[in-house]
Amino acid sequence: MQSLTIPTPPLAIFGHAEPVRQTHVRLFDNPTELAGYAGDLLRTGKGKERDASSRDWNDEKNSSQAIVTFQTGDLSGVAKSDAWLRQFEDRALVTHRPLWVADVAGPLPNVPAYLAGHPLAMKRRVRGGHEGAPIAIVVDIGAASMIERDQIERRGAAILALLRVLSARRPVELWAGAILDADECKNASAHFCRLDTAPLDLARASYILTNPAAIRGCLWTCADAFGFTAYSPYGAGQAHCRYTAELLGPAFQNTADTIFLGRISHQDDESIASPETWLERKLCEALPEDGREPPPPFVKPAKPIGPTYTPAASRHRRRRRY
Numbered sequence: 677m678q679s680l681t682i683p684t685p686p687l688a689i690f691g692h693a694e695p696v697r698q699t700h701v702r703l704f705d706n707p708t709e710l711a712g713y714a715g716d717l718l719r720t721g722k723g724k725e726r727d728a729s730s731r732d733w734n735d736e737k738n739s740s741q742a743i744v745t746f747q748t749g750d751l752s753g754v755a756k757s758d759a760w761l762r763q764f765e766d767r768a769l770v771t772h773r774p775l776w777v778a779d780v781a782g783p784l785p786n787v788p789a790y791l792a793g794h795p796l797a798m799k800r801r802v803r804g805g806h807e808g809a810p811i812a813i814v815v816d817i818g819a820a821s822m823i824e825r826d827q828i829e830r831r832g833a834a835i836l837a838l839l840r841v842l843s844a845r846r847p848v849e850l851w852a853g854a855i856l857d858a859d860e861c862k863n864a865s866a867h868f869c870r871l872d873t874a875p876l877d878l879a880r881a882s883y884i885l886t887n888p889a890a891i892r893g894c895l896w897t898c899a900d901a902f903g904f905t906a907y908s909p910y911g912a913g914q915a916h917c918r919y920t921a922e923l924l925g926p927a928f929q930n931t932a933d934t935i936f937l938g939r940i941s942h943q944d945d946e947s948i949a950s951p952e953t954w955l956e957r958k959l960c961e962a963l964p965e966d967g968r969e970p971p972p973p974f975v976k977p978a979k980p981i982g983p984t985y986t987p988a989a990s991r992h993r994r995r996r997r998y
Contacts, residue, residue: 742893749879753886
């Protein structure tokens with residue numbers, strides 16, 4: 677496990693006069709290590725044993741059961757990504773890798789060019805397009821309390837299809853976890869684990885991306901170590917989900933080209949309302965050199981997707997943001 681604490685960047689959601697906030701980051705090499713960490717918190721009393729609730733809320737699993745399945749995986753969420761996979765598996769991908777180019781200045785000399793009197797006698801490192809370069813996907817699997825199970829599955833299946841399209845032709849890193857509140861909502865904790873992609877650990881990737889128990893069972897237990905209260909990180913409501921790259925970027929500086937996917941904060945999120953369009957958009961963003969036109973801008977549905985709640989009936993659920 678790698679532990680680090682990083683200050684938040686100066687984002688508008690925090691306000692200019694606000695004190696510096698922090699993100700307590702824990703990075704794990706695999707789901708087994710993260711599940712072991714969560715299990716230790718339960719055994720020592722630092723993590724809460726949450727009861728099994730409905731299938732929609734936490735897959736009828738208590739915290740202990742969710743932690744075990746986080747380690748073993750579950751293939752039930754794979755089928756939904758298969759149809760999208762068949763539509764996009766022919767895409768040619770171009771990402772980036774470091775290249776050395778001749779220049780008048782650089783950290784390395786080009787001795788033959790210097791002896792020949794060539795002005796470009798130094799070598800400078802640049803980013804160059806290459807179809808075999810690696811790419812990383814960092815997914816916040818968190819979901820607001822109004823997000824239903826089928827919506828989590830829909831978005832998770834689209835992410836799984838994106839991963840499978842990329843991993844078929846590229847070295848891909850997959851990191852999954854969640855940013856959750858910490859220190860009485862003043863700060864946040866972020867627990868993320870890397871999943872095997874060569875070959876793809878399909879059972880565990882499917883479970884972690886598509887099952888609500890992964891976040892509301894296992895990862896909530898991890899966040900208990902930092903005073904998790906099921907409210908919003910940084911005291912900023914749902915706004916932080918738009919800045920996942922800025923908040924987590926310093927923790928993933930050693931990864932390749934990185935796609936950061938924030939948590940689900942609204943029922944009209946494009947990855948829920950139109951997963952196929954979202955998947956097409958993400959592929960266009962990942963490979964602009966491909967020359968394909970991105971889909972038209974997403975228009976939010978006129979009516980909310982999923983159940984709605986009156987203020988009196990939803991007071992408890994609105995307070996429990998996670």
